[in-house]
Structure formats: C-alpha cells, structure tokens
Amino acid sequence: MATVSPSWNYTLHLPRDPRAPGVARGALRLILAAHEMGELTSTAELLAAELLTNSHSHTEGPYALRVLSPRQGRVRVAVWDTDPRVPPGFSDDKAAPAPLDAEGGRGLHLVRACADEVGVSVLRHLGASRGGKLLWADCGGGRTW
Secondary structure (H helix, E strand, O other), X not given: OOOOOOOOEEEEEEOOOOOHHHHHHXXXXXXXXXXXXXXXXXXXXXXXXXXXXXXXXXXOOOEEEEXXXXXXXXXXXXXXXOOOOOOHHHHOOOOOOOOOOOOOOXXXXXXXXXXXXXXXXXXXXXXXXXXXXXXXXEEOOOOOO
C-alpha cells in the first residue's frame, strides 16, 4: 500500500551536457517504478526523450524535466527551457511534417501523436520562473505504446 499522496511531482534540473537527456530518462523510469506506474514507462519515456532532445538541441541554456501525477493513473512529463519560442511542431497541429529525407523534425509531431494531451506555457516574466517555456504531455488515459 502506497504511503504517499496520490498527487506528486519531481523536478530534475539539467546541465547543458549531452548526457543530461539520458540521465533524465533514467530518473523518469525510477520515479514511475517507485509510484507503481510501470505500465506507463514506455510512453512516458518516449515523450520525455523527444521533449528533452528538443530542448537540448534547440536552446542554449539549462533545462529541466518535471514529472508529476495530475490525477490517479496519469503522468505528465514536462520540460522547461529558457527559450520562450514555441516550436512549430508543438504549437500548431497543422504544421507540416518533416520531409521524408530529413534527419530531424519529427519528434514533436510524435509527442502530439502519442500523448493523450499536450500543452505549453510561455513564461515571459523573468524572476522565479526564469522565463522560457514549459512543454508538457500527459499519458495514462488507457493508451499505451
């Protein structure tokens, strides 16, 4: 029997290091196992991998992984970074997919396809939030990959 409340959240601040996305995915697996949500691991890890890689590849500053349970049986994977610009593949479902011969450009479309729900918050005020954006994706609505 779990001794923690149904609502929980963790934040992992990541340095500008090519190993950081892998470290974050490992932490995500441990968090989900600890909360007995192992059935969501493959989907949540895919969502986290794409969001983390996007922040690492397209921004210059630090970034952070946030994992939380907005309600029983669901997990939200969110990535904050310092760039307030919302990527086209995330903000607009009508954005054109990458050309077939492109090496990148599919990740955020994949997030939109695999998540039960996605969202973005643009944090324009510096200070406690440090500005930037927070891209998030939920899973756990009965769909697993």
